[in-house]
Amino acid sequence: MSTAKKRVTTRTLIKMKQANEPIAMITAYDYPAAKMAEAAGADMILVGDSLGMVVLGYDSTIPVTLEDMLHHTKAVTRGANRAMVIADLPFMVAHLSRDEVLKAAARLMQEGGAYGVKLEGGREIIENVRALTQAGIPVVGHLGLTPQSVNQFGGYVIQGKELAAAERLIEEAQHLEQAGICALVLECVPEELARLISEKLRVPTIGIGAGRHCDGQVLVYHDVLALGGEWHPSFVKVYRQAGRMMTEGIAEYVQEVKNRQFPQEEHVTHLAGEIAEQLYGAKEGATA
Secondary structure: OOOOOOOOOHHHHHHHHHOOOOEEEEEOOOHHHHHHHHHHOOOEEEEOOOHHHHOOOOOOOOOOOHHHHHHHHHHHHHHOOOOEEEEEOOOOHHHOOHHHHHHHHHHHHHOOOOOEEEOOEOHHHHHHHHHHHHOOOOEEEEEEOOHHHHHHHOOOOOOOOOHHHHHHHHHHHHHHHHHOOOEEEEEOOOHHHHHHHHHHOOOOEEEEOOOOOOOEEEEOHHHHOOOOOOOOOOOOOOOOOHHHHHHHHHHHHHHHHHOOOOOOHHHOOOOOHHHHHHHHHHHHHHHO
């Protein structure tokens, strides 16, 4: 029996891991997407700073601001009543002072309505993670390929392939759990490493490009539905070609407008005959 029928909480996530029930997480950046994710049964919705590339047209997540995250988080939480909504802390916020991190997270929860926040990084942000969790703020960690550090990595490349790097990720995952995280996103790491981390942690792992043995998976809404064009990462499965269908629909609309095929009779309303006659008569009289 599913443990995710009621509103999803941190306790729900632990129970799902214990029951070996996979956690389904998807990104959403606005009200309609959140409504669809909720109706589809998603357990968690991530308001990711990937919105910078997906909906704002930036070439990375780095330009995304806290105000951007607040704006989109508000829209998502209006559409989600059961799924747990987690909002990303944008670039550099996780590395600021304790007070600044707490204030930013508090805004995403108080103003944005998020259930909790996600932070990228390991040992360098441990104290801020601990401060957040001690303040009662649910925190999801994020290790592996952390997009906010893409310039440092030199691109979007698999992390943890070498022994030392793999051991470091394991150690950082354990430190994050000790600091109080409620879940951990593992992005673009080898499947074997993700499986080992998942086995070592009490909290669930959510994989993206991390293989089949995480406790859950997360994909970007626009990738799942092919809304961002034909290209997508190799770890993505496209479930519907919605983008193509939408483009075709818009093209058909444009063509019908150009050909004066839209609107047709069923799309218009009419005045009562006598009112139309009076209006047109008044117009003709004025012209005469």
